Amino acid sequence: MEYSDKVMEHFMNPRNVGEISDANGIGEVGNPKCGDMMKIYLKIEDNIIKDVKFKTFGCGAAIASSSMATELIKGKTVEEAWNLTNKAVAEALDGLPAVKMHCSILAEEAIHKAINDYRIKNGLEPWEDKFSKGDHDHHEHHE
Amino acid sequence: MEGKRFVYMDHAATTYVKKEVLEEMLPYFTENFGNPSSVYTFARKSKRAIEDAREKVAKALNALPDEIFFTGGGSEADNWAIKGVAFANKDKGNHIITTKIEHHAVLHACEYLEKHGFEVTYLDVDEYGMVDLDELKRAITDKTILITIMFANNEIGTIQPIAEIGKIAREKGIIFHTDAVQAIGNVKIDVKEMNIDLLSLAAHKFYGPKGVGALYIRKGVKIDNLIHGGGQERRRRAGTENLPGIVGLGKAIELATEDIDGHNEKIRKLRDRLLNGIMEKIPYTKLNGHPERRLPGNINVSFRFIEGESLLLLLDQFGICASTGSACSSGSLDPSHVLLAIGLPHEIAHGSLRLSLGDMNTEEDVDYVLSVLPNIVQRLREMSPLYEKFMKGEK
Numbered sequence: 171m172e173y174s175d176k177v178m179e180h181f182m183n184p185r186n187v188g189e190i191s192d193a194n195g196i197g198e199v200g201n202p203k204c205g206d207m208m209k210i211y212l213k214i215e216d217n218i219i220k221d222v223k224f225k226t227f228g229c230g231a232a233i234a235s236s237s238m239a240t241e242l243i244k245g246k247t248v249e250e251a252w253n254l255t256n257k258a259v260a261e262a263l264d265g266l267p268a269v270k271m272h273c274s275i276l277a278e279e280a281i282h283k284a285i286n287d288y289r290i291k292n293g294l295e296p297w298e299d300k301f302s303k304g305d306h307d308h309h310e311h312h313e
Numbered sequence: 314m315e316g317k318r319f320v321y322m323d324h325a326a327t328t329y330v331k332k333e334v335l336e337e338m339l340p341y342f343t344e345n346f347g348n349p350s351s352v353y354t355f356a357r358k359s360k361r362a363i364e365d366a367r368e369k370v371a372k373a374l375n376a377l378p379d380e381i382f383f384t385g386g387g388s389e390a391d392n393w394a395i396k397g398v399a400f401a402n403k404d405k406g407n408h409i410i411t412t413k414i415e416h417h418a419v420l421h422a423c424e425y426l427e428k429h430g431f432e433v434t435y436l437d438v439d440e441y442g443m444v445d446l447d448e449l450k451r452a453i454t455d456k457t458i459l460i461t462i463m464f465a466n467n468e469i470g471t472i473q474p475i476a477e478i479g480k481i482a483r484e485k486g487i488i489f490h491t492d493a494v495q496a497i498g499n500v501k502i503d504v505k506e507m508n509i510d511l512l513s514l515a516a517h518k519f520y521g522p523k524g525v526g527a528l529y530i531r532k533g534v535k536i537d538n539l540i541h542g543g544g545q546e547r548r549r550r551a552g553t554e555n556l557p558g559i560v561g562l563g564k565a566i567e568l569a570t571e572d573i574d575g576h577n578e579k580i581r582k583l584r585d586r587l588l589n590g591i592m593e594k595i596p597y598t599k600l601n602g603h604p605e606r607r608l609p610g611n612i613n614v615s616f617r618f619i620e621g622e623s624l625l626l627l628l629d630q631f632g633i634c635a636s637t638g639s640a641c642s643s644g645s646l647d648p649s650h651v652l653l654a655i656g657l658p659h660e661i662a663h664g665s666l667r668l669s670l671g672d673m674n675t676e677e678d679v680d681y682v683l684s685v686l687p688n689i690v691q692r693l694r695e696m697s698p699l700y701e702k703f704m705k706g707e708k
């Protein structure tokens with residue numbers, strides 16, 4: 171697998187690994203069956219992502235995407251964080267191999283889940299994303 | 314990185330070419346380049362070199378030189394054996410028996426035949442990767458024309474009871490092929506005593522060059538050609554011979570089989586030192602494959618809570634070459650079919666690591682891996698939500 175230097179750099183030195191004990195938005199996505207799983211912790215204050223941490227079970231691309239995605243949403247508004255796409259994460263990593271694009275979806279999905287967790291906890295309507303409509307193929311399992 | 318070294322522990326993927334092997338090959342690129350089929354004196358050296366190599370392969374297997382046919386590697390030998398026997402014997406029946414843990418060269422050849430009117434039984438294996446002989450007997454029907462079962466598995470190293478399988482096949486009059494690509498040089502092979510009708514091998518697994526192999530075909534076995542064309546290999550396999558490659562194969566098999574016991578003892582000692590160290594230093598680790606009936610250089614372990622491709626990437630940063638059965642490194646969503654066949658759940662198969670030791674390795678290599686691997690596994694576990702969950706659940 172040929173990864174960009176940026177992917178390797180984030181893989182070797184992932185930013186924001188860990189947990190946040192007083193997180194107010196948590197999202198866990200993926201399925202260890204497919205080889206990948208990501209958990210994201212958000213600390214949101216005044217509609218700003220004050221802190222973010224993650225844990226990821228997956229390949230180099232999954233770990234690097236998690237690292238990059240958390241970097242990209244840190245300090246941003248909740249709306250900005252919500253609008254982060256996996257494409258933007260992949261671009262920030264100077265690209266991902268085609269077979270590894272699905273690994274970057276994980277981060278986008280986990281962020282959405284954590285934000286909705288935060289919204290529900292705060293009595294707000296969860297936002298609807300393309301994942302909840304089920305129009306993606308990430309978890310399709312070819313037996 | 315301080316103290317970093319290059320450690321190659323992927324001998325099951327391929328090996329380096331031994332110096333003695335390369336030296337034998339070199340003149341056949343430059344001076345003795347003649348086409349073995351040409352009539353002039355100059356080309357006779359080429360012809361003779363091929364026949365010498367054929368004798369060496371025959372000797373290593375206890376076959377006759379006339380029963381050895383050179384191919385373009387292990388995959389071609391497997392394809393030839395399986396498709397060639399199937400099509401040549403289809404008047405007798407259309408049933409083939411194999412296992413779920415074969416190399417893709419065998420599995421995909423069988424799947425191809427299924428599209429052409431053949432029926433294939435894929436035998437299960439037990440948790441160690443062993444075929445059940447009773448199940449094999451039960452799978453045989455009056456339509457069975459071929460049994461193809463690998464000698465030793467490339468991922469988990471499990472060695473099958475080939476002599477027993479050969480006996481069953483011979484008693485029933487069924488042709489028996491074995492993919493011995495991983496076994497050459499690691500297991501003593503006698504095709505006569507083991508009742509093997511066809512056997513595939515590839516030079517690059519035993520310190521010979523890549524892209525050259527051989528198929529042993531017992532005299533009298535009915536088999537169609539796979540590669541049609543010129544009259545090389547006694548009209549059985551067309552194409553101008555890979556002369557230097559064949560010379561290299563001959564030398565390599567001679568070296569690999571002259572002292573199998575000595576080689577095994579040395580490699581096994583290193584392997585056991587590494588394996589014991591891993592099991593001791595890294596908790597939540599499972600050995601995949603058979604504890605005893607396995608290739609001397611093979612280690613296949615699963616580390617729970619982590620994924621194999623990221624493990625390989627980190628090992629690579631420390632100069633260590635290894636492989637994994639994780640789906641993430643295969644580009645598909647499924648982990649290795651071998652690990653699934655021995656009953657591993659997907660997430661455990663994802664955390665698999667194969668270290669295959671060989672002649673390149675030393676005790677220093679083993680100690681180096683033992684100094685690096687536990688930290689790498691721990692580093693990935695600290696990053697894993699599965700590990701977090703497990704540790705919280707445990708407390």
Ligand SMILES: Cc1ncc(COP(=O)(O)O)c(C=O)c1O
Nearest residue numbers: 386387388416418467494495515
């Ligand atoms: C068991 C087994 N069979 C077949 C092959 C295919 O051999 P080759 O790569 O030489 O075609 C390999 C090696 O890749 C193997 O390990």
Ligand code: FES
Nearest residue numbers: 206228229273641
């Ligand atoms: S997490 Fe499996 S391929 Fe990336």
